[in-house]
Amino acid sequence: MAWLRLRCTPDDPVVRRGELLGFQFEGRTFPLIDNQLGIRKPQGMTAALSILTTYASDGARAPYEDAVGPDGLLRYKFQGNPRHYTNVGLRAAFELGVPLMWFFGVRQGLYLPFFPVWIVAVETEQSQIAVALEEAQRHLPIDAPLSPIERRYSERLTAQRLHQPVFRQRVIQAYGASCAMCRLRHRSLLDAAHIIPDRDPRGVPAVSNGLALCKIHHAAYDQNILGVRPDCVIEVRADILEEIDGPMLKHGLQEMHDLSLTLPRRRTDRPDRDLLEERYERFRAVG
Structure with missing residues (x-):
């Protein structure tokens, strides 16, 4: 995350797939994303390190529109079988309260990073997790209905932190x-x-x-x-x-x-x- 803060500048806020796969840590290659899966759970680590949303061309709807819950929090789907090791890593990240990185595709092979993000709920029946984009969203009630003020606040945070930056980068790239x-x-x-x-x-x-x-x-x-x-x-x-x-x-x-x-x-x-x-x-x- 410290590397991302230095790497992502106002003039170049996106990172390329090759950079993420070829990231060097303590003298060895340590990919920040998985080469094939959307969830990166490195061998030897208990929790998942990052999640990734693949770029897709816009249709009539925004690419993340279906991923926002009624509480304004973003959802991210499990990788197939809930018992898959990557999904186990997501649950571990939730239980340990550790932060992750989210790489959002804005063009083929280009990603806008969001970090740190936190998993605030594991929704097994829906095969998904709820993700907070900043500290304020971590403290919203998940198991109880939100008040209208809390819901609007959470929706506004999601729009400001993810929707607007992703829209900006997708348009500028296009x-x-x-x-x-x-x-x-x-x-x-x-x-x-x-x-x-x-x-x-x-x-x-x-x-x-x-x-x-x-x-x-x-x-x-x-x-x-x-x-x-x-x-x-x-x-x-x-x-x-x-x-x-x-x-x-x-x-x-x-x-x-x-x-x-x-x-x-x-x-x-x-x-x-x-x-x-x-x-x-x-x-x-x-x-």
Whole structure:
């Protein structure tokens, strides 16, 4: 975990599969993930060391949507037979209260790490464990119903700690770490902008509902200073086009008018046309 803290920077927060498999500890190779299984339980250790969620292309639903329980905590499924040694390692991690690492796939062979995480319940009937992403979630009641305030708090923590970071990295990776409007390639200055806001029921954290935008174009998009037509052409609001100001207005905003977005290579990662149209109508209503 100390190595991950140094390795994962704002400009490069993801780790590659080869790095995790080739990790060196005390002069020998000590993989942080299993080469074939989703749970890493090293020989000679009592508890599991890490869990992994494999990358899958977004469909209409977020890849982790089904994994969030009514208490706002994330669930992770057992590896086949509950008596499999990896699942025994998960139970041991729960009983000992030791932390694990969770590697979440954001692209083929690329993972966003979350650590430390803790197993707070073993739900044998569902063949799964409940995972807390931070200390505050460890102290929520598991066997008793949560109050509405506790549930909302836990759901918000899960969104902030996992949903939003994973959505950001998946979108930025899909767009090649480049702003779809101006092509700025400084990763630390890029955001994942929702086409339909996440507060809307249709605003799912899927790549098809996202655009990789630099911070100024993200803000301009959110404030309806500019919009994106369903054909992926940028439109700047008429009153903004008539303004006279400094070079940022001219080159950063006005010159975006009528340009086409730079889109991901894979069609499945490109913006959903229906979502673009819905958002464009909201932009037109403001203008």
